[in-house]
Amino acid sequence: xxxxxxxxxxxxxxxxxxxxxxxxxxxxxxxxxxxxxxxxxxxxxxxxxxxxxxxxxxxxxxxxxxxxxxxxxxxxxxxxxxxxxxxxxxxxxxxxxxxx
Numbered sequence: 451x452x453x454x455x456x457x458x459x460x461x462x463x464x465x466x467x468x469x470x471x472x473x474x475x476x477x478x479x480x481x482x483x484x485x486x487x488x489x490x491x492x493x494x495x496x497x498x499x500x501x502x503x504x505x506x507x508x509x510x511x512x513x514x515x516x517x518x519x520x521x522x523x524x525x526x527x528x529x530x531x532x533x534x535x536x537x538x539x540x541x542x543x544x545x546x547x548x549x550x
Contacts, residue, residue, distance in 0.1 A: 470529040
């Protein structure tokens with residue numbers, strides 16, 4: 451009986467862990483999409499196309515708010531794996547490189 455209980459708990463833990471990892475991956479996919487869109491807007495501004503950038507801006511603000519909530523939740527629940535934290539750092543570097 452104990453072995454069965456332990457096996458069920460272990461299975462539950464694995465499922466929970468898998469769900470957290472999938473959620474973290476979704477958050478990072480959204481974050482990368484947000485950074486790419488931000489870079490696109492910055493490039494439009496540099497090419498003197500501010501109207502195009504302004505048209506894209508409201509959607510970016512909305513996405514920013516949604517993303518902030520997701521990132522805050524992931525941070526408070528410590529649900530990002532070390533690999534996902536590394537991916538986040540790489541995405542941030544991509545954004546920093548374009549600012550130069």
